Amino acid sequence: MSLDPFDRKIIAALQDDARMTVADIAERVSLSATPVSRRLKKLEEEGVIAGYAPLLDAKKLGFPLDAYLTINLQAHSDDIIDRFENAIQANPYVIACHAVTGEMDYLLHVTARDMEHLSQITLKTLVRIPGVRDVKSIVVLESIKKSRAVPIE
Known part of the structure; x- marks a missing residue:
């Protein structure tokens, strides 16, 4: 799907605040509410907008520890x-x-209550x-940047 400048502005607005009303988006992108609503519906139908979800603070929910684990499998059979x-x-x-290239087969992002967990x-x-051969872990000390926003070029 090709996106025009209005589609890109709509997506950028939603990435800033997914709870923004159609009227607020329309004002921000300089269109009326009806075309914004039509464009949103099309972006959803085409799968460009895959859904809406709250961004949760894992620390406030009792999961302050982030870790990345790399996993190698013993073999690459369909069953394993x-x-x-x-x-x-x-x-x-x-x-x-994520299935990845390189020395490991998978990269996992794990959240935990603490090191024991x-x-x-x-x-x-x-x-x-x-079928798991080995697991290596990397514990996050501090997050410098954390964003789910996709670049809108």
Whole structure:
């Protein structure tokens, strides 16, 4: 889908505040509410806007520890990959999982209450998934930049 300047301004406005009303977006992008509403519907139907969700503060919800874990599998058979990915989907503490290139097979973003909790997640859950060969962890000391916004060029 090709985006014109108005579509880009609408998306930028929503990335700033997804709770913005159609009227507020219209004022910000210099269109009336009706075309903004039509454009929003089209962006949603095309999947450019995949949904709306609140940005939660994990620390205030009791999960101040962020960690990234790299995982290697013993083999790349369909059975091992399916078992691993199903286990990851079911784990609420894994907030993102990416199949990656390089030395490791997967990169996980994990949230935890503290180091002991991270240890439990790692040693009692992740390393016990059949087919996992090794797990390495990187604990986040401080987040310098954290954004879910996509560049709108």
